[in-house]
Every structure is written in structure tokens, then in C-alpha cells.
Amino acid sequence: MIARSLAAALALAAAGFAGTANAQDVAAGEKSFNKCRACHQVGETAKNSVGPELNGLF
Numbered sequence: 001m002i003a004r005s006l007a008a009a010l011a012l013a014a015a016g017f018a019g020t021a022n023a024q025d026v027a028a029g030e031k032s033f034n035k036c037r038a039c040h041q042v043g044e045t046a047k048n049s050v051g052p053e054l055n056g057l058f
Helices: 002-022 026-033
Strands: none
């Protein structure tokens, strides 16, 4: 019973945090991704190179 209650509480907490990721500042995200851009690509023409392409990840 305690395990189910704990699992339910964790699921609700995780659902609450999921919405905050969408509320982030887009400009700050783009600036942050510049570090990743050296190895990863995103977009219709993205290809795996040093790191995998990140389409559909977010």
C-alpha cells in the first residue's frame, strides 16, 4: 500500500515538473544548444555525425 502511494505521488510530481520545461525561455535554450551543436544536428536535413541527430527528442 505504501509503495503504491509513493509511486502515485512520484508520478504526480513528475507530471507537475513536465510543464515547466515548456515554459523555459527559447532564447536561453538556443544559446545553451550552441554547445551541443558541435556534435549534434536538428532539423529536416540532420544527420548522425560525431553525435546522433536529435530530431523528435523534445
